[in-house]
Amino acid sequence: MKPEEFKDKVVIVTGGSRGLGRAIAVGFATEGAKVVVASRKIDTCRAVVDVIEDAGGEAWACAAHMGETDDLDALIEGTYQRFGQVDVLINNAGINIAFGPLADVAAEAFDKMVAVNLKGPWYLASRLAQRMSEQGGGCVINVLSVAALSTPAYSGIYAATKAGLKALTEVMAQEWAKWNIRVNALAPGSYYSDLTYGAIEAIPGYGEGMVQAALIPRIAETEEILNPIFYLASESFTTGITLVADGGLMAKR
Numbered sequence: 001m002k003p004e005e006f007k008d009k010v011v012i013v014t015g016g017s018r019g020l021g022r023a024i025a026v027g028f029a030t031e032g033a034k035v036v037v038a039s040r041k042i043d044t045c046r047a048v049v050d051v052i053e054d055a056g057g058e059a060w061a062c063a064a065h066m067g068e069t070d071d072l073d074a075l076i077e078g079t080y081q082r083f084g085q086v087d088v089l090i091n092n093a094g095i096n097i098a099f100g101p102l103a104d105v106a107a108e109a110f111d112k113m114v115a116v117n118l119k120g121p122w123y124l125a126s127r128l129a130q131r132m133s134e135q136g137g138g139c140v141i142n143v144l145s146v147a148a149l150s151t152p153a154y155s156g157i158y159a160a161t162k163a164g165l166k167a168l169t170e171v172m173a174q175e176w177a178k179w180n181i182r183v184n185a186l187a188p189g190s191y192y193s194d195l196t197y198g199a200i201e202a203i204p205g206y207g208e209g210m211v212q213a214a215l216i217p218r219i220a221e222t223e224e225i226l227n228p229i230f231y232l233a234s235e236s237f238t239t240g241i242t243l244v245a246d247g248g249l250m251a252k253r
C-alpha cells in the first residue's frame with residue numbers, strides 16, 4: 001500500500017470487538033483511518049475504541065447484530081452522521097454454532113448461521129453500496145474461510161454460508177463496478193481466535209488436523225491475516241476475487 005493510503009478513510013469493521021476484527025480495527029486506525037467498530041456488545045466495541053483513542057486514533061463503537069436489518073440500517077446512518085462517508089466495509093463478523101454432522105444440526109442453528117454469515121453481509125453491503133455510489137465509489141471486503149473452498153466434513157453449514165458469501169462477492173463485484181466499488185473476499189485458514197478455540201473444543205483433533213493440513217504447519221497469529229486485508233483495501237485493479245491466506249492448505253490438497 002502507498003504511504004498514508006488509509007489516512008482519513010472511513011472503515012466499518014463488523015465483528016470488530018474481538019479476534020480478526022479487532023486486529024483489523026486497530027490496524028486501520030494505526031494507519032490513520034477513522035474506524036467504526038461494530039458487534040453485538042457495545043462494551044467490547046468501546047474497549048477497542050478506547051485502545052485506538054489512547055493511541056491518538058479516531059473510532060466509533062456501534063452495537064449491531066448482523067442478523068437484524070434495523071441494526072444494520074442504524075449502523076449505516078450512525079456512520080454517515082459521525083464521519084460523513086464510508087470508504088471501506090469489512091464484513092468480518094461470522095459464527096460457527098453448528099459443528100458436527102449435518103444430520104445433527106438443529107434448524108434454528110442453520111437459520112442463525114445464514115442470518116449472520118450470509119444475509120447480514122449481503123444486506124449491509126447492498127445498502128451501503130448505494131450510498132458509496134453517491135460519494136464516487138468504495139471498497140467491500142467479505143471475510144470467508146478456506147472452508148468455503150475446501151468444504152470440510154463437520155463444518156457443513158459454516159462452509160455453505162461462506163461459499164454463499166463467495167458467490168455474492170462475485171455478483172456484487174459485477175453489479176457495482178459501474179459505481180467504482182471493488183468487492184473482494186478473503187479466505188483465511190486457521191488463526192488463533194475464540195472461534196478457533198471453539199472448534200478445537202468441539203471437534204476432536206481439529207487443531208492437529210489444521211496444522212497437518214497446511215504447508216506452513218501451524219495455526220497463524222491473528223495479525224498475519226491483516227496484510228491480505230490491507231492489500232484488498234488498497235487501490236488496485238483487483239475485484240471479484242477470493243484471496244486465500246491459508247498457509248498453503250488448499251495447495252497441499
Ligand SMILES: NC(=O)c1ccc[n+]([C@@H]2O[C@H](COP(=O)([O-])OP(=O)(O)OC[C@H]3O[C@@H](n4cnc5c(N)ncnc54)[C@H](OP(=O)(O)O)[C@@H]3O)[C@@H](O)[C@H]2O)c1
Binds near residue numbers: 044066095196
Ligand atoms: N478463526 C479462524 O481461524 C477463522 C478462519 C477462517 C475464517 N474466519 C472468519 O473470520 C471472521 C472473524 O472470525 P474470528 O475468528 O476473528 O471470530 P471471533 O474471535 O469469534 O470474533 C467474532 C466477532 O464477531 C462478532 N459477532 C458474533 N456474532 C455476531 C452477530 N450476530 N452480529 C454481529 N457481530 C457478531 C463478535 O462480537 P460480539 O460477540 O460482541 O457480537 C466478535 O467481534 C469470521 O467471519 C470467521 O468466520 C475465522
